[in-house]
Amino acid sequence: AQRVTQPEKLLSVFKGAPVELKCNYSYSGSPELFWYVQYSRQRLQLLLRHISRESIKGFTADLNKGETSFHLKKPFAQEEDSAMYYCALSGSDYKLSFGAGTTVTVRA
């Protein structure tokens, strides 16, 4: 079975401060990990995926297989980063399992 855990439901940071969203997973094989973002009143969209190793909007995430984690980080949060963030895992069957989500609020 595959499972994704996001321990923080809410995260509030000040503009310019670092932000880290935690994601832990359980999966017996080799998963593909994603971060999706949902801005207010908008659809979910892909933020980044671990195989691309890109930095999108200043966010990065590193897959740590030893700790089964895929934490999302940004060194300097911006107000436009306020959104709901979902960590997701895809196994060999191409189904996505989502975490419960973390709501990020960036304060001026």
Place this chain on the structure above:
Amino acid sequence: DADVTQTPRNRITKTGKRIMLECSQTKGHDRMYWYRQDPGLGLRLIYYSFDVKDINKGEISDGYSVSRQAQAKFSLSLESAIPNQTALYFCATSGRGEQFFGPGTRLTVL
């Protein structure tokens, strides 16, 4: 992203009514999915389809049914709606890996 569309966008209905939510995509993907989003629970998979002849139950399929009318169309039905089916419903499509989501349908069952 108008590649994945859902109708209706909002719907209020009564307990016991039959409801159909529709999803269309122009991305040419074979794989399509239906999720529901509830506060504190994230997105949960209801049904998914990997091609027109393939339909599979997700983790919360009870009370729902689907129809894959064509590669581009995937409908979700609630045969007899109940209040705990009040949620935001998302359709998604994928090729290999990334899923693309529709705008969502907000369903309220009174």
